[in-house]
Amino acid sequence: MPAIVLVGAQWGDEGKGKATDLLGKDVDYVVKFNGGNNAGHTVVVGGEKYALHLLPSGILTPGVTPVIANGVVVDLEVLFHELEALSARGVDCSRLRISANAHVIPSYNRTLDKVTERFLGKRRLGTTGRGIGPTYADKMNRVGIRMQDLFDESILRQKVEAALEVKNHLLVKIYNRRAVAVEEVVAELLSYRDRLEPMVEDTGYELWRAIEDGKTVLFEAGQATMLDVDHGTYPYVTSSNATAAGACTGSGIGPTLIDRVAAVFKAYTTRVGEGPFPTELHDADGERLRANGFEFGTTTGRPRRCGWADTVIGRYATRINGVTDYVLTKLDVLTGFETLPICVAYDVNGRRFDDMPANQSDVHHAVPVYEELPGWSEDITGAREFEDLPENAQRYVLRLEELVGARISVIGVGPGRDEIIQRHPLLDD
Ligand code: GDP
Ligand code: IMO
Ligand code: MG
Numbered sequence: 001m002p003a004i005v006l007v008g009a010q011w012g013d014e015g016k017g018k019a020t021d022l023l024g025k026d027v028d029y030v031v032k033f034n035g036g037n038n039a040g041h042t043v044v045v046g047g048e049k050y051a052l053h054l055l056p057s058g059i060l061t062p063g064v065t066p067v068i069a070n071g072v073v074v075d076l077e078v079l080f081h082e083l084e085a086l087s088a089r090g091v092d093c094s095r096l097r098i099s100a101n102a103h104v105i106p107s108y109n110r111t112l113d114k115v116t117e118r119f120l121g122k123r124r125l126g127t128t129g130r131g132i133g134p135t136y137a138d139k140m141n142r143v144g145i146r147m148q149d150l151f152d153e154s155i156l157r158q159k160v161e162a163a164l165e166v167k168n169h170l171l172v173k174i175y176n177r178r179a180v181a182v183e184e185v186v187a188e189l190l191s192y193r194d195r196l197e198p199m200v201e202d203t204g205y206e207l208w209r210a211i212e213d214g215k216t217v218l219f220e221a222g223q224a225t226m227l228d229v230d231h232g233t234y235p236y237v238t239s240s241n242a243t244a245a246g247a248c249t250g251s252g253i254g255p256t257l258i259d260r261v262a263a264v265f266k267a268y269t270t271r272v273g274e275g276p277f278p279t280e281l282h283d284a285d286g287e288r289l290r291a292n293g294f295e296f297g298t299t300t301g302r303p304r305r306c307g308w309a310d311t312v313i314g315r316y317a318t319r320i321n322g323v324t325d326y327v328l329t330k331l332d333v334l335t336g337f338e339t340l341p342i343c344v345a346y347d348v349n350g351r352r353f354d355d356m357p358a359n360q361s362d363v364h365h366a367v368p369v370y371e372e373l374p375g376w377s378e379d380i381t382g383a384r385e386f387e388d389l390p391e392n393a394q395r396y397v398l399r400l401e402e403l404v405g406a407r408i409s410v411i412g413v414g415p416g417r418d419e420i421i422q423r424h425p426l427l428d429d
Contacts, residue, residue: 002211004260004427005247006327008224009317009404011271013297013304014264015329015412017041020057020220022327022410022420026427028215029065029207030058033250034240035222036073036105036135038128040298044415048089051298055082056220059093066093067203070101071240071250073135074147075110076192098196099203099252100148106160107188108167108180109134115175125236126273128299136229136239138163147200150193153186160185204252211257216427219247225263225317226271233363236275244321262426263323265314265404267331267396270304272297278366279307279343293333310343310368314404316356325426326404328397329412331389332381332419340396341370344403373399381414386421 037053109131138144168179223242295304346366376390409424
């Protein structure tokens, strides 16, 4: 079983970091293929909590080679900050490989991300302010700075000049900020060059070689299906392809090399930032989900919006990603609710949608059609077999499985590394 893609099925923060960590001991490579330090993965190992933003979660497993592939946008200050913090805690980061084609996030794009949001006022997207959007925009506009540019000073200077030619007008004339000096940016980027040099290479080639040699490669998505720039709730999305197909373009691996796609689905739904969210709760139940699930952003600390499970989204995620297996997380957070509504369809002005409406406006106006299941009150964090779960918890899982249309292979019953129920192996089956 050489290549598996792991994606988020909802709006992020499903527990992808934990799922990657879970597979860690059985994989040789963990590849981050999209996004940047807008991601936030919390992984709990032996009672110790690690918050990762840019580095793939696989870095926590000894022996795994973590890869930052070409589809990622890299904030170099954050990269070295994370590497130093992990090294100080005894994590070996020496294997990290970074694609020569990955784009870097220059400081002016962080500034632009923040001032654009402020400028938009109530039409803002609620971005993480990390410069993600402007950096992907530069990539598509062909004025981006790639990792390899740092190794050719004259090219780097030309590219920074080209980018700033327009951006300085924008900063000064529209946003009333000071202009950015080319030399300042060039000097900052060059200051990372020597440390980067041993890590930067053609990671696409290395990954292809690894798969050819029968090594196991895990592609870990940042963000999630509903935040995908093509398939999510546009424009309330991130600027990369967070769905399974992004693993190919984002790493240089052909689709025929991918064997399996696992999606992480939280037992309820959360969202950070603006945008439609049909099952969102504005009541005590929503508060309770937020408190029980500790739903506060790993990256920005913002309280996450919370709501019931939405299987219209689940079916959509199954289809868009070609999901073979689900990892259902945070089932323990639902303990104690008397009834558990599951959204099975949307009602839009009297019209029923069993599947994701083609028109975004319909999602904004969707009223969830709920099926109510009985809850359970027993503590389930100690369950390690499916049969250990209370009958109502089993029913909830089986009904979700039926509605999303792919098997639920792993169930999370707590944040810890071993707090899971494994129903089917994710790798070799
Ligand atoms: P990611 O962005 O998808 O990696 O997810 P985050 O790390 O942002 O958010 C998931 C949170 O849920 C983290 O704090 C995890 O430690 C926690 N978590 C993951 N799985 C479980 C689970 O099964 N139960 C509970 N209670 N917490 C979980
Ligand atoms: P992980 O990997 C949840 C959201 C932001 C905002 C929108 C655009 O931890 O699941 P951006 O800064 O990317 O331009 O912001 O996307 N967002 C996330 N929400 N989890 C994430 O990552 C996210 N990454 C971006 O809140 O609404
Ligand atoms: Mg997260």
